[in-house]
Amino acid sequence: MLSGKRILLVIGGGIAAFKALDLIRRLRERGATVTGLITAGGQQFVTPLSVAALCEQPVYTELFDLKNETEIGHIQLSRQADLIVVCPATADLIARMANGQADDLASTVLLATDKRVLVAPAMNVRMWLHPATQRNVAQLRADGALVMAPDEGPMACGEFGPGRLPTTEAILAAIVAAFGPASRPLAGKHVLVTAGPTREPIDPVRFLSNHSSGKQGYAIAGALAALGARVTLVSGPTALAPPPGVDRVDVETALEMEAACNAALPCDVAVCVAAVADWRVAAAGQKLKKQDGEMPSLTLIENPDILAGLAQRQTGRPQLVIGFAAETHEVLDYAVAKRARKGCDWIVANDVTGEAMGGARNQVHLVTATGVESWPELPKADVAARLALRIAENLTGSPNP
Incomplete structure (x- = not known):
């Protein structure tokens, strides 16, 4: 490079x-x-x-x-x-x-x-x-x-x-x-990044979500843009400003995120960092009322698998599809199995039992077809810079870090 x-x-x-x-x-x-x-x-x-x-x-x-x-x-x-x-x-x-x-x-x-x-x-x-x-x-x-x-x-x-x-x-x-x-290795490449949580409405005032802050995904989008890529950032609800040079598309639900990702294609690389809710609720049209001694019955519907959908496309599949695995135990076992199950090229796995979600630092494992690399705990910006360099080197054939 x-x-x-x-x-x-x-x-x-x-x-x-x-x-x-x-x-x-x-x-x-x-x-x-x-x-x-x-x-x-x-x-x-x-x-x-x-x-x-x-x-x-x-x-x-x-x-x-x-x-x-x-x-x-x-x-x-x-x-x-x-x-x-x-x-x-x-x-x-x-x-x-x-x-x-x-x-x-x-x-x-x-x-x-x-x-x-x-x-x-x-x-x-x-x-x-x-x-x-x-x-x-x-x-x-x-x-x-x-x-x-x-x-x-x-x-x-x-x-x-x-x-x-x-x-x-x-x-x-x-x-x-x-x-x-002129010398940025990702110049001319289009990268799709998803970040943040999704919100699945229960009724007009309540929703299902998670603790994802979007910090890691936004940092990755910024690092890729700094290397010259045209970056489309499909973001769930966050309090973050978009990184310089990044086109952000705001969404709320998993269905909206899937549609935005499909609309962003074709792309050379897809990095699915977002913590997408696995299920959505058959939402009530009106606010559910609390009734003594009775619990509301919520019908859960499985959300689309955005990562697998991108990785398993028959036509127009990105050259490199990367997923994230946020786990609480047996991190590497689940990550290796997830990469095979989803059909993606890389999985970035981390243990979220500590302060990774919403925090400033992250310790990740990069799972590829050739093995597992365990990176030291780093600021999320440095994890992003390291991953962006790996992506650039994968596309250009340069040495790995």
Whole structure:
């Protein structure tokens, strides 16, 4: 997906610097040429030798290097790259960037460049939330830099909150998106995504539903759009705003969602994230009244199976059909059986006995014809970025993450 792209990777001096090594490997797998530049602080965590071995070319560390500076090396570094990625970007490095300092090789290159700069922050939660850091981030964004939001979670120092380096998958997705529509791997592809719950009326004022917030489906729709896809998001009732570049179709019931999905065809990929009610009620025309000692009798009717309908189409089947399995026990067993039963290509399974439904994080298992991949617990945006990359790589034949 990044074939021929030249990336200058500036590695700052944070404990997350070791993750830059994995980023180099992932970038090179995707065809990018990576040049490493390590700050003095960064060298406390990773060595120039390890970075050079992964990049397979020299690494730059010093501003006043006699050989490089006879050729005005810092200017050449700043102009030869197609994109500069700062990972990890410490509070100190962000502050120097925002204030235009040029007292070492990294800050000098960043000040001299005319190329886009992507910043992946990593620091203590208090440092990230400090007004000075927030001012510096705002200034960088105003200057045109692409500053990612850090992940939230436990820190090496024992504290918890925003400040963790975004996952490699999220950084990869941001790098791909930074190159613009011409290089987005899903450009020209149409993806259908379903999200949120459905509501099945019992009477004019009551309904059957579930706890789905739609957050994971909306994040997936946004991640796919960021990779260049034309995304149709068929959404049950949620409180969420549609992601940028996504066409949302609002529905209430499973029958309405099925009709909207069929109307959105043809598509290249279908990702069925929505928590569709399995049954609907033969709804009463008037509000049911409570009567002492008597319970109303509700007749349940099985709803259409939207996922199976898409996966088993005889004509116009999407190239890739992905379902979700929200389970409370025997998660993998049910997910493997569901993939076979529905006829879909992939199933993304998760355990919803905790806070997955409505929460900000998710831990999923990707079930395919070749086996099961168990992913670590991640913010839902990072699950979405990782899945979007897998989809793009499946369609283009690029390496898997």
